Amino acid sequence: MKNKTYKIKSKIWRWPGDVGWHFVTLEKKLSKDIRDVYGKGFVKIQARVGKSVWATSLFPHKESNAYLICVNKKIRKEEDIFEGDEMMISFSIV
Numbered sequence: 001m002k003n004k005t006y007k008i009k010s011k012i013w014r015w016p017g018d019v020g021w022h023f024v025t026l027e028k029k030l031s032k033d034i035r036d037v038y039g040k041g042f043v044k045i046q047a048r049v050g051k052s053v054w055a056t057s058l059f060p061h062k063e064s065n066a067y068l069i070c071v072n073k074k075i076r077k078e079e080d081i082f083e084g085d086e087m088m089i090s091f092s093i094v
Contacts, residue, residue: 001037006030007090012071014083022076023068024089026058031066034058038093043067045091050079055094 010024026034034043043058052075058067069089071081081087 001034002093005090005092007088009086009088011086012076012081012083020073022071022073022081022083023059024071024087025061025064026067026069028064028066034067034093035060044094045069046094047071047089047091049075049081049087049089052078058091 008024008026008030010026012022012024015021015023040060042060045056045058047054047056047069049071054072054075056070056072058069061068069091071089076082079087
């Protein structure tokens with residue numbers, strides 16, 4: 001699974017509360033495939049949206065039984081992304 005690039009289309013959403021974290025959710029099947037190889041914890045990735053590339057992790061999310069990717073404020077601003085937007089994001093496991 002390393003060195004393979006995954007592309008997903010997902011709606012960006014804001015974590016409830018005052019912190020302002022924004023995430024996209026991976027499909028359950030893809031999340032399961034990754035969990036089967038890497039376990040249930042965080043998985044380091046390199047993510048890309050448009051021209052922006054950043055290092056982050058897949059976050060395990062118990063409620064959705066899927067992984068999440070955090071899209072930080074700098075990336076959202078550079079790529080003109082807002083809560084509720086459907087976006088293409090690609091990532092590779094590092």
